[in-house]
Amino acid sequence: MASLFTRIIDREIPGVFVHEDDLCVAFLDVQPMTEGHVLVVPRQEVGHWVDLDDALSAHLFAVAKRIGGAQMEAFDCERIGLLVQGYEVPHVHIHVWPTNSLADFDGKRRADFTDAEVLEQAAAKLRPLL
Numbered sequence: 001m002a003s004l005f006t007r008i009i010d011r012e013i014p015g016v017f018v019h020e021d022d023l024c025v026a027f028l029d030v031q032p033m034t035e036g037h038v039l040v041v042p043r044q045e046v047g048h049w050v051d052l053d054d055a056l057s058a059h060l061f062a063v064a065k066r067i068g069g070a071q072m073e074a075f076d077c078e079r080i081g082l083l084v085q086g087y088e089v090p091h092v093h094i095h096v097w098p099t100n101s102l103a104d105f106d107g108k109r110r111a112d113f114t115d116a117e118v119l120e121q122a123a124a125k126l127r128p129l130l
Contacts, residue, residue, distance in 0.1 A: 003091035005041045016119040018126045019067065023059050026067055028119040029095065031110045036075045036122045037097035040064045047090045064094045070129035071098045081105055 008015040009025050018038060019026035029037040040063050046052055052060070068080035077098035083105075084094050103109065 003045050004089050005039075005091040005093060006043075006045055009041065009043055014116060016116060016123045018123050019063060019130055021063075023056060024063055026063060026096075028114075028123055029097075030113050030119070032114060032119075032122075033081065033095070033097045033107070033110055034075075034077075034099060034104050036071050036126060037095065038067050038071070038126070040067065040094040040096060042092055046092045048086060049084045049092050052092060060092070060094055064096045066130060067096050067126070070126050071096065073129055074098075074125040 002010070004013070007013045008027065015027040017025060017027045019040075022043075024040060024042045026038050026040045029039050040060055042052070042056055042060060044056065046056075049057070064082060068082070071077065071080055075098035078100045081097045081099040081104060082094065084092070086092060097104070099105070
């Protein structure tokens with residue numbers, strides 16, 4: 001059965017995309033840590049980041065870095081948070097989000113499910129910078 005992220009990539013489930021290429025996509029997190037929180041996800045379903053081949057791993061982190069640079073400009077933040085986990089969805093994904101304090105890393109402070117229109121506003125700030 002396809003993962004939740006594969007279903008988003010295949011457009012079976014809606015997503016607000018800011019990047020797509022042959023190897024990965026990046027879309028806004030529906031429960032953001034802060035405004036502009038993006039997930040970078042490989043098209044290939046890999047359950048754990050240590051199982052990525054080196055080329056794909058390097059590509060994902062290069063895309064995450066580019067998105068982080070755009071977030072710095074779009075959201076006027078001090079730093080960019082980065083997290084790789086995989087407990088909620090067993091498909092590698094890199095969380096990239098604007099942050100102004102260590103408190104922004106507290107997963108208990110994530111927003112409730114965010115309306116697509118609100119996510120689209122954040123995406124509109126990022127897309128021209130990517």
